[in-house]
Amino acid sequence: MRKRTAIVWGVAILCFVVLMLVTPAIPQSQEYHNFADQREFFGGIPNALNVISNFPFLVVGIVGLVLCYYGNYFKLSLPGELCGWTFFFVGVAAVAFGSSYYHLEPNDARLVWDRLPMTVAFTSIIAIFIIERVDARKGTFSIVPLILAGIVSILYWRFFDDLRPYAVVQFVPCIAIPAMAILLPPMYTHSAYWLWAAGFYLVAKIEEAADVPIYNLTHHIVSGHTIKHLFAAMVPVFLTLMLAKREVAEERISLLRMWRISWTKVKSNSTDVEKISCEYSAAPVEERDK
Ligand SMILES: [Zn+2]
Numbered sequence: 001m002r003k004r005t006a007i008v009w010g011v012a013i014l015c016f017v018v019l020m021l022v023t024p025a026i027p028q029s030q031e032y033h034n035f036a037d038q039r040e041f042f043g044g045i046p047n048a049l050n051v052i053s054n055f056p057f058l059v060v061g062i063v064g065l066v067l068c069y070y071g072n073y074f075k076l077s078l079p080g081e082l083c084g085w086t087f088f089f090v091g092v093a094a095v096a097f098g099s100s101y102y103h104l105e106p107n108d109a110r111l112v113w114d115r116l117p118m119t120v121a122f123t124s125i126i127a128i129f130i131i132e133r134v135d136a137r138k139g140t141f142s143i144v145p146l147i148l149a150g151i152v153s154i155l156y157w158r159f160f161d162d163l164r165p166y167a168v169v170q171f172v173p174c175i176a177i178p179a180m181a182i183l184l185p186p187m188y189t190h191s192a193y194w195l196w197a198a199g200f201y202l203v204a205k206i207e208e209a210a211d212v213p214i215y216n217l218t219h220h221i222v223s224g225h226t227i228k229h230l231f232a233a234m235v236p237v238f239l240t241l242m243l244a245k246r247e248v249a250e251e252r253i254s255l256l257r258m259w260r261i262s263w264t265k266v267k268s269n270s271t272d273v274e275k276i277s278c279e280y281s282a283a284p285v286e287e288r289d290k
Pocket of ligand 1: 050099103225229
């Protein structure tokens, strides 16, 4: 088992080193800070809608933290889980401050504070996944190194103006989390909420890319980036709902296996229906024969 872990780490590090050697540096585009909606509202708040649309993060983050500690509402059984979800909800609540600070005056120096809490939330989610689906001990020990890797990727970008490690930290969870949610048998029920959360994140990314087109489409009412904030805030909302609803699974079955089982049921039902309709169609023929 130890040998396998070493091989996985070795391959991952090798892939990263090769990626860093063969690809060119990705500098932070200054055009990124030029958002579609720069209107002042509410007594002169610059970029007002992009600033205030971060408020939901604060609400979800605080609600999540309170429920984590209030009478163990989420029924978290392992200490690593509580630690992982605490980092997650602290990260989510901090997004409200970091992102608002950035959007008040968008520039590289302030963007660090937008990306930092988001990365803490992101990386703690991977650790939680490892705890729940791979190995509780390994997952717990991976919380701090994963969060540190995220922070280092941001510092690397800031000091060397190269976004590649940050892009890896962003990209890997986008693939790994839905894949693990589908393939690995979970400790808890309600796994589909992970996919809802991933779906909202994906839509948020599309809206972010369509900042100007959405602003034009809505006749300058709301921009893509503002909607992106609201959709991204639905990610912790769905995860909080999942935490509130889920139970420890009696049988650990992966989503993929569950889908397969229900697909076979649907298939066997449809063959039953075919059989019945065959019997019905046979009946008048028999009558005619008489
Ligand atoms: Zn933003």
